[in-house]
Amino acid sequence: xxxxxxxxxxxxxxxxxxxxxxxxxxxxxxxxxxxxxxxxxxxxxxxxxxxxxxxxxxxxxxxxxxxxxxxxxxxxxxxxxxxxxxxxxxxxxxxxxxxxxxxxxxxxxxxxxxxxxxxxxxxxxxxxxxxxxxxxxxxxxxxxxxxxxxxxxxxxxxxxxxxxxxxxxxxxxxxxxxxxxxxxxxxxxxxxxxxxxxxxxxxxxxxxxxxxxxxxxxxxxxxxxxxxxxxxxxxxxxxxxxxxxxxxxxxxxxxxxxxxxxxxxxxxxxxxxxxx
Amino acid sequence: xxxxxxxxxxxxxxxxxxxxxxxxxxxxxxxxxxxxxxxxxxxxxxxxxxxxxxxxxxxxxxxxxxxxxxxxxxxxxxxxxxxxxxxxxxxxxxxxxxxxxxxxxxxxxxxxxxxxxxxxxxxxxxxxxxxxxxxxxxxxxxxxxxxxxxxxxxxxxxxxxxxxxxxxxxxxxxxxxxxxxxxxxxxxxxxxxxxxxxxxxxxxxxxxxxxxxxxxxxxxxxxxxxxxxxxxxxxxxxxxxxxxxxxxxxxxxxxx
Numbered sequence: 001x002x003x004x005x006x007x008x009x010x011x012x013x014x015x016x017x018x019x020x021x022x023x024x025x026x027x028x029x030x031x032x033x034x035x036x037x038x039x040x041x042x043x044x045x046x047x048x049x050x051x052x053x054x055x056x057x058x059x060x061x062x063x064x065x066x067x068x069x070x071x072x073x074x075x076x077x078x079x080x081x082x083x084x085x086x087x088x089x090x091x092x093x094x095x096x097x098x099x100x101x102x103x104x105x106x107x108x109x110x111x112x113x114x115x116x117x118x119x120x121x122x123x124x125x126x127x128x129x130x131x132x133x134x135x136x137x138x139x140x141x142x143x144x145x146x147x148x149x150x151x152x153x154x155x156x157x158x159x160x161x162x163x164x165x166x167x168x169x170x171x172x173x174x175x176x177x178x179x180x181x182x183x184x185x186x187x188x189x190x191x192x193x194x195x196x197x198x199x200x201x202x203x204x205x206x207x208x209x210x211x212x213x214x215x216x217x218x219x220x221x222x223x224x225x226x227x228x229x230x231x232x233x234x235x236x237x238x239x240x241x242x243x244x245x246x247x248x249x250x251x252x253x254x255x256x257x258x259x260x261x262x263x264x265x266x267x268x269x270x271x272x273x274x275x276x
Numbered sequence: 277x278x279x280x281x282x283x284x285x286x287x288x289x290x291x292x293x294x295x296x297x298x299x300x301x302x303x304x305x306x307x308x309x310x311x312x313x314x315x316x317x318x319x320x321x322x323x324x325x326x327x328x329x330x331x332x333x334x335x336x337x338x339x340x341x342x343x344x345x346x347x348x349x350x351x352x353x354x355x356x357x358x359x360x361x362x363x364x365x366x367x368x369x370x371x372x373x374x375x376x377x378x379x380x381x382x383x384x385x386x387x388x389x390x391x392x393x394x395x396x397x398x399x400x401x402x403x404x405x406x407x408x409x410x411x412x413x414x415x416x417x418x419x420x421x422x423x424x425x426x427x428x429x430x431x432x433x434x435x436x437x438x439x440x441x442x443x444x445x446x447x448x449x450x451x452x453x454x455x456x457x458x459x460x461x462x463x464x465x466x467x468x469x470x471x472x473x474x475x476x477x478x479x480x481x482x483x484x485x486x487x488x489x490x491x492x493x494x495x496x497x498x499x500x501x502x503x504x505x506x507x508x509x510x511x512x513x514x515x516x517x518x519x520x521x522x523x524x525x526x527x528x529x530x531x532x
Contacts, residue, residue: 040334057324064335166461258342
C-alpha cells in the first residue's frame with residue numbers, strides 16, 4: 001500500500017506541475033494584462049517610525065482594519081471591519097469596552113485653524129456607529145455616535161450623549177450630557193430618556209460579546225476552517241422537524257454553536273432609536 | 277548616493293528583522309492561534325505578544341459564524357475587499373463592490389437578483405426593529421444601492437435606486453420604483469412611497485417620478501450587472517497565491 005500511495009502522490013504532483021505550467025502559459029498569452037495576485041500586504045497594526053499601537057490582548061481588531069501609529073486601545077474594545085485608526089500626527093486613545101464599527105475613521109489633527117493640537121480620546125463603553133468619521137474629538141464614556149456621523153475637530157461629546165445618524169457636528173461643538181444632537185449642522189434635537197441611556201451601555205456590552213465570536217472566527221487557522229466547513233456541510237442536511245418525527249436527537253457539533261449571549265433575547269422590549 | 281545607501285542598508289536590515297517577525301508569527305500559528313493568556317490584573321493596556329501585526333492571508337471574504345455561512349451565487353461578483361459575515365445571501369447577477377461590509381451577525385441580509393451594493397457600503401441588521409416587524413435587511417431585485425451608503429435593518433422593495441452616501445435606519449421601507457437622492461437620511465421606521473423621489477436629511481418628498489424615469493431604474497441595475505461581469509471575468513476561480521505562500525514558507529524554512 002505504501003508504494004501505491006507514493007505512486008499516486010507522485011502522479012498528483014505531476015498533474016499539479018503541469019497545471020502550473022499551463023497557468024504560466026496562459027499568463028504568457030495574457031501578457032501584461034494578466035491579473036497577478038500577491039500576498040496581502042495589509043498590516044493590521046502598523047508603526048509610523050517610532051509610534052506604535054498599544055492594543056490590549058482582549059481587543060478584537062478585524063484583519064481588514066488598520067490601526068496605525070500612536071494608538072492605545074483598552075480591554076474589551078473592538079475595532080470592526082475596514083476601520084482606520086490613524087494616530088500618525090497625534091495620539092488616539094480608545095477606552096475599554098468601546099466598539100468602533102465597520103468602515104469608520106478615527107484621525108487626529110496636528111494643527112487646525114485655531115492652532116490647537118487635538119489628540120483624540122474615546123472613553124469607555126462608547127459605541128461609534130458604522131462609517132463614522134471622528135477627527136480630533138473627545139468622546140466621553142458611554143456616549144453614542146450614530147452611524148455615518150461626522151465629528152469635526154475639537155468636538156466634545158459628553159457622557160451619555162447621542163449624536164444622531166448622518167449628522168455633521170461642526171468644530172468645537174460641545175454636546176451636553178443626555179441630549180441627542182443631529183442634522184447638518186448638528187443642533188439640539190431632544191433629550192434622551194433614561195431607558196435609552198441604559199440601552200447605550202447595554203449595546204456596548206452586546207458588542208463586546210459579538211466581538212468575541214468574530215475574533216474567534218477570524219483567528220482560526222486553515223485546518224480549523226476546513227474542519228468546520230466539512231462539519232457545516234454535513235450538518236446542513238439535518239432538519240430538526242424531520243428528526244423529531246423519527247425520534248432522533250442529533251447534536252450540533254460544538255464548533256457550530258454560537259454562545260447564548262449573542263442570540264436575540266426572547267423579550268418584547270422595543271429597541272430605542274433616534275426618532276426624528 | 278543617498279538612495280543607494282538607503283537601498284543597501286534596507287537590504288541588510290530588513291531580511292533578518294522581518295524574517296524574525298515572520299518566523300515568530302508562523303511559529304505562533306503552528307502552535308495555536310489565540311490570544312489566550314493568563315488573566316491580567318489591572319485596567320492598564322497589556323498587549324499580547326502573540327498578536328500578529330501582519331497576516332499573510334489578509335482578511336477573509338466569507339466569514340461563517342457558528343452555523344451561518346454566507347452564500348454567494350455562482351455568477352455574483354463580490355470584490356476581494358468585501359467582508360460577508362454571518363447570514364448573508366447574495367443572489368444571482370448581483371454584485372458587491374469594493375470595501376463593502378455586509379455583516380449579518382444579528383439578523384439576515386439578503387441581496388436580491390441583479391442588485392448591487394456599491395463601494396464602501398455597510399449593510400447591517402439589528403436584532404429588532406422599532407416597527408416590530410422582522411428586522412432582517414432585505415434588498416430585493418434590481419436595486420442599486422449607491423456608494424458609501426449605510427443600511428441597517430431596512431427593506432428595499434424591487435427596482436429602487438438608493439443614492440450615494442445615504443443612510444437608511446432601522447425599520448425603514450423603500451417601496452418599489454422609488455429613488456432616494458444622494459445623501460439622504462431616512463429616519464427609523466419611515467416609509468418611502470412607491471414611485472417618488474425623496475431626499476434630504478431627514479428624507480422629505482421632492483417630487484413624483486415620471487414613467488420614463490421609472491423604466492430607467494431596472495436598466496441601471498442591469499448596466500451595473502454587465503459591468504460586474506467584466507470584473508468577474510478578471511479573477512480566476514481559485515487564486516494562485518498559494519504558490520507564493522509555498523515559496524515564501526520554503527524560503528523561511530517552514531514546512532509547506
